[in-house]
Amino acid sequence: MTLLDNKTALVTGAAKGIGAAIAKAFVNEGAFVLVTDVDADGAKALATELGEQAAALTLDVSDPEAWAAAEAAVRERFGGLDILVNNAGITGFLETPGPHDPEHFDLESWRKVQAVNVEGTALGCQSAIRLMKDRPSGAIINLSSRSGVVGIPAAAAYAASKAAILNHTRTVALYCAEQGYPIRCNAILPAAVMTPMWDGMLGTGEARDAAIAGVEAGIPMGRFGRPEEVADTAVFLASDKSSYMTGGDIHLDGGILAGAQARPERAED
Numbered sequence: 001m002t003l004l005d006n007k008t009a010l011v012t013g014a015a016k017g018i019g020a021a022i023a024k025a026f027v028n029e030g031a032f033v034l035v036t037d038v039d040a041d042g043a044k045a046l047a048t049e050l051g052e053q054a055a056a057l058t059l060d061v062s063d064p065e066a067w068a069a070a071e072a073a074v075r076e077r078f079g080g081l082d083i084l085v086n087n088a089g090i091t092g093f094l095e096t097p098g099p100h101d102p103e104h105f106d107l108e109s110w111r112k113v114q115a116v117n118v119e120g121t122a123l124g125c126q127s128a129i130r131l132m133k134d135r136p137s138g139a140i141i142n143l144s145s146r147s148g149v150v151g152i153p154a155a156a157a158y159a160a161s162k163a164a165i166l167n168h169t170r171t172v173a174l175y176c177a178e179q180g181y182p183i184r185c186n187a188i189l190p191a192a193v194m195t196p197m198w199d200g201m202l203g204t205g206e207a208r209d210a211a212i213a214g215v216e217a218g219i220p221m222g223r224f225g226r227p228e229e230v231a232d233t234a235v236f237l238a239s240d241k242s243s244y245m246t247g248g249d250i251h252l253d254g255g256i257l258a259g260a261q262a263r264p265e266r267a268e269d
């Protein structure tokens with residue numbers, strides 16, 4: 001008996017990184033997983049690798065029509081949903097022209113980050129509530145970030161979006177409790193997990209090694225996290241092992257937020 005036997009799960013942004021690790025962990029725990037991503041080929045490749053317990057679905061989380069189509073497809077094939085992971089997210093560094101600091105930010109770039117991170121998560125929660133409310137139980141897991149609780153001068157849109165996700169998690173949890181729906185909603189706040197998201201920030205070659213060492217010097221545990229470590233927490237939040245937890249959040253950051261090193265790097269440093 002594994003933790004997610006007979007559960008149907010949908011994971012967004014699951015073609016790579018943390019989402020892919022969560023999809024794999026859920027399959028290992030007995031769930032059927034819809035591997036969704038805006039990257040159709042990536043989602044298909046992972047679903048094929050995962051075998052009979054997975055299927056791919058192309059889903060751009062910022063597109064309300066794509067969510068409506070996904071919701072209809074899930075209802076038709078499975079009659080409802082047990083687990084949703086709103087994992088898809090962008091920093092905007094690779095996906096938009098920027099810049100992203102509070103003084104000079106580009107409004108279209110800001111909006112794109114909010115559309116994927118905030119609207120994508122809110123639309124996912126909306127579909128999930130409708131697909132879960134008549135099931136015996138449902139679990140929604142939202143990927144916030146350490147950046148949702150501290151300021152990030154060079155990534156204003158991303159930081160604001162992750163704070164919004166954290167608070168929307170609480171709103172969804174309370175709404176479901178208020179309505180008497182058997183749906184729990186919780187957030188994971190990772191920091192410094194080694195995934196392709198870091199590629200643009202770390203560079204390549206020797207510069208990359210130096211950049212990694214620089215980031216690791218600021219992590220109390222002295223290393224980046226692994227996507228599988230986030231997936232273990234997602235399994236916990238998706239399963240009955242967290243049956244009394246809703247509106248909550250779990251930090252996975254190697255201890256970064258346990259202390260205070262408040263002075264940001266100065267431009268001239």
Ligand SMILES: NC(=O)c1ccc[n+]([C@@H]2O[C@H](COP(=O)([O-])OP(=O)(O)OC[C@H]3O[C@@H](n4cnc5c(N)ncnc54)[C@H](O)[C@@H]3O)[C@@H](O)[C@H]2O)c1
Pocket residue numbers: 012013014015016017018019036037038039042059060061062086087088089090116143144145146189190191192193194195196197198
């Ligand atoms: N890696 C970290 O250190 C870290 C830290 C804190 C929070 N997070 C959060 O964890 C989540 C996953 O991050 P990651 O590091 O695995 O990122 P990643 O960039 O490695 O992977 C993100 C995935 O999301 C997909 N995606 C992007 N836009 C999408 C859209 N509009 N619709 C559907 N899919 C889309 C991408 O195709 C990709 O497969 C994100 O929400 C991120 O903000 C990551």
